[in-house]
Amino acid sequence: MKDNTKAIRDQLGRTSYREHSVPVYLTSSFVYDSAEHAEAMFAGEKEGDIYSRFTNPNTTELINKFCRLEKAEKGVATASGMAAVFNTFAAHLKTGDHVIACSALFGNSIYIIKNILPSWGIEYTLIDVDDEEGWISAFKANTKMVLIETPTNPGLELLNMSWLADLCRKHKAIYCVDNCFATPILQKPMNHGADLVIHSATKWIDGQGRVLGGLVVGKEEYVQPIFDFLRRTGACLSPFNAWLLSKSAETLELRMERHCSNALKLASYFESHQMITKVIYPYLPSHRQYELAKEQMTAGGGIVTVEVDSDKSGVFKFINQLTIPTITANLGDSRTIITHPSTTTHSKLSLSEQEEVGIKPSTLRISVGLEDIDDLVEDFDQALNKLA
Numbered sequence: 475m476k477d478n479t480k481a482i483r484d485q486l487g488r489t490s491y492r493e494h495s496v497p498v499y500l501t502s503s504f505v506y507d508s509a510e511h512a513e514a515m516f517a518g519e520k521e522g523d524i525y526s527r528f529t530n531p532n533t534t535e536l537i538n539k540f541c542r543l544e545k546a547e548k549g550v551a552t553a554s555g556m557a558a559v560f561n562t563f564a565a566h567l568k569t570g571d572h573v574i575a576c577s578a579l580f581g582n583s584i585y586i587i588k589n590i591l592p593s594w595g596i597e598y599t600l601i602d603v604d605d606e607e608g609w610i611s612a613f614k615a616n617t618k619m620v621l622i623e624t625p626t627n628p629g630l631e632l633l634n635m636s637w638l639a640d641l642c643r644k645h646k647a648i649y650c651v652d653n654c655f656a657t658p659i660l661q662k663p664m665n666h667g668a669d670l671v672i673h674s675a676t677k678w679i680d681g682q683g684r685v686l687g688g689l690v691v692g693k694e695e696y697v698q699p700i701f702d703f704l705r706r707t708g709a710c711l712s713p714f715n716a717w718l719l720s721k722s723a724e725t726l727e728l729r730m731e732r733h734c735s736n737a738l739k740l741a742s743y744f745e746s747h748q749m750i751t752k753v754i755y756p757y758l759p760s761h762r763q764y765e766l767a768k769e770q771m772t773a774g775g776g777i778v779t780v781e782v783d784s785d786k787s788g789v790f791k792f793i794n795q796l797t798i799p800t801i802t803a804n805l806g807d808s809r810t811i812i813t814h815p816s817t818t819t820h821s822k823l824s825l826s827e828q829e830e831v832g833i834k835p836s837t838l839r840i841s842v843g844l845e846d847i848d849d850l851v852e853d854f855d856q857a858l859n860k861l862a
C-alpha cells in the first residue's frame with residue numbers, strides 16, 4: 475500500500491457508536507476491569523493505555539502514521555517541535571558528552587546547544603553546511619549525537635544525508651535529522667541512514683497554523699529512551715492536538731504537491747524580476763545543490779527565499795504593499811506567509827551572525843500557500859513594480 479493511502483486509512487478502531495471520524499479521547503487516565511487488571515498493566519504484562527502523559531489513543535494513531543510515512547520503528551509525540559528537539563537531547567546526553575550540529579539550525583535549537591547544554595557540561599561544535607573537512611574533523615571520542623536540518627531555514631541549503639550517515643556510523647554517534655521543512659512526503663531521512671527524525675508538526679503537518687506539536691520517530695533503540703524520559707518529565711502532546719494533526723496527515727501529500735508546484739512557479743517568476751537579486755529554491759536549476767536536491771527530495775518544498783534589490787526600508791515597503799500574504803513568523807500554512815528574518819525570527823542574532831546563516835537585511839522568506847498561483851504572482855508583481 476502507498477504511503478498516502480496509509481496516511482489516510484490508518485486509524486484507530488471504531489467504537490460501539492460506529493463513528494466514521496475517529497473521536498478525540500479527552501481523558502487523562504484509563505480504567506481497568508479489576509484490581510488484577512490494573513496490577514498487570516502497571517507491571518507491563520498487558521498492553522494498553524494507562525495515563526495520557528504516557529500514551530493516548532489519539533497520539534498513538536498520529537505516531538503510527540508518521541512511523542509508516544518515515545519508515546521508522548517507533549515514535550513519540552511531543553508538545554511542540556522544540557520539545558521534540560530538547561527531549562531528544564535530554565534523553566540521550568549526559569555530562570561529558572559532545573554534540574555536533576549544523577550552524578544553520580533553527581534558532582531555538584542553536585540556543586539549546588549553545589546556552590543550555592554547556593551548563594550541564596555538554597560540549598558542542600557547530601559546522602557550516604559546506605565545510606566538508608569541518609564535519610570530518612569535528613568528531614571526537616565523546617561525540618554522542620549529530621543534529622542537522624536539510625533544507626536549512628531560511629537559506630535552503632542542503633546537507634548530503636547519506637554522506638553524513640557514514641561519518642556518524644563510523645564514530646557511533648546518534649544521527650538526528652530535523653525533517654520539518656521537507657516532511658516525509660518529500661524526503662525520508664531514515665532511507666539515508668538517520669537514526670532519529672524530528673518534526674515540528676506545527677508547520678506543514680498541521681498545515682493551517684492552528685496547533686503546536688512535535689514528533690520524534692526512528693530506530694526503536696534510540697526512541698525508547700526518549701519515550702521513557704518524556705513519560706516522566708511530561709512534555710507530551712495533548713490528545714486534541716494529536717487528533718487534529720492526525721486528520722491533517724490525511725491531506726499532507728495533496729497539500730505538499732500544491733505547495734511545491736506553487737513555490738516552484740513563484741520562484742521562477744522571481745528569477746525573471748529585476749528587483750530580485752537572488753532566488754533560493756532547491757528545485758530551481760540555479761540552486762547550487764540542485765543535483766543533491768533531486769537526489770534527496772522528490773520536490774523542492776514550500777519555502778522560497780529571496781533577496782530584494784533594496785535596503786531595509788525598501789524591503790518593508792514591498793512587504794507592506796502585498797495584499798494576499800500575511801506578515802507572520804510561522805510557516806507551512808495553507809495561506810502564504812512572508813517573513814523578514816533579520817528583524818523577526820533571527821533578530822536575536824547579530825548582523826554578522828545572521829550573515830553566517832545566509833540572512834541579509836534584504837532577505838525575505840516566503841512560505842508559499844495553497845492560493846491560486848496566478849493571484850500570488852500578480853500580487854508580488856504589483857508590489858515589486860511599486861518598489862522599482
Ligand SMILES: Cc1ncc(COP(=O)(O)O)c(C=O)c1O
Nearest residue numbers: 554555556580652654674676687
Ligand atoms: C526546523 C524547525 N525545527 C523546530 C522548530 C520548532 O518547532 P515548534 O515551533 O513547533 O516548537 C521550528 C520552528 O519554526 C523549525 O523551523
